[in-house]
Amino acid sequence: MNALRLATFLAALAAVSGAHAQSAATLGRPVGPTRQVDTKVPQPGQNGKIFPLNSSWVAVSLNGKPFSGERPSFRLDDQMRATGFSGCNTYATAAYPLREQVLAVGPFALTKKSCDKSAMAIEQAFLVALRSSGKWDIEGRNLIIKTQNGGQLVFERSL
Numbered sequence: 001m002n003a004l005r006l007a008t009f010l011a012a013l014a015a016v017s018g019a020h021a022q023s024a025a026t027l028g029r030p031v032g033p034t035r036q037v038d039t040k041v042p043q044p045g046q047n048g049k050i051f052p053l054n055s056s057w058v059a060v061s062l063n064g065k066p067f068s069g070e071r072p073s074f075r076l077d078d079q080m081r082a083t084g085f086s087g088c089n090t091y092a093t094a095a096y097p098l099r100e101q102v103l104a105v106g107p108f109a110l111t112k113k114s115c116d117k118s119a120m121a122i123e124q125a126f127l128v129a130l131r132s133s134g135k136w137d138i139e140g141r142n143l144i145i146k147t148q149n150g151g152q153l154v155f156e157r158s159l
Contacts, residue, residue, distance in 0.1 A: 049138055051097030053078045057143050057155035062129055064152070069119070072126045074143075074155055087123030088115035103136045103145060129153045 059072040073084035082095035082105065094106040108127060115123070134148040143155040 049101060051076070051101075051103070051136065052138065052143070056158045058158045059126065060142070060154045060156050062125055062151065062153050067122065069122075072123070073158070074130070086110070086126050088119045089113050089123065091127070097136065101135050101137060103133045105131050105133050107131075126153070 054077055055075070057074045059067050059074070061067065067087075070085070070087070072087050074082060075084055076082045076095050076097075080094055080096055081092060083092045084090065086108075089111040091108045091110050093108045096104045098104055108131065114120075129147050129151055130145070130153065132147045132149060132151075133145045133153070135146045137144045137146075141157045143157070145153040145155070147153065
């Protein structure tokens with residue numbers, strides 16, 4: 001008895017959905033989902049590239065100048081939380097890969113360690129470059145973030 005009810009229900013559901021699709025098509029409305037693309041979800045850029053979520057990166061250089069000592073790092077998870085080491089402290093922020101290979105980075109939450117002046121200067125320059133990010137690109141094993149003022153922050157993939 002229940003199998004007969006289920007079969008009748010499924011047949012009625014198929015008839016209603018088929019009639020809806022036909023009436024939508026005759027009214028000039030698109031058939032199927034009409035949801036807009038969510039810009040928070042990584043989308044292919046012009047070159048078909050998708051931002052590599054859940055990958056760890058270590059900074060190589062900032063504006064052509066290599067990092068020395070313990071290098072800053074960057075990791076963006078699938079919840080759009082970026083975390084890493086900034087040269088002295090650890091940080092966390094929201095980061096959104098947007099259309100056309102744009103990367104938007106929010107304000108930082110930092111630990112409050114105090115380091116020597118050179119480490120603090122490196123940290124400040126790194127955080128300013130990351131916060132002012134504009135475009136991103138992948139070239140081989142490198143993630144390149146171009147800042148809005150023309151700078152360039154280069155990372156290499158780490159394990």
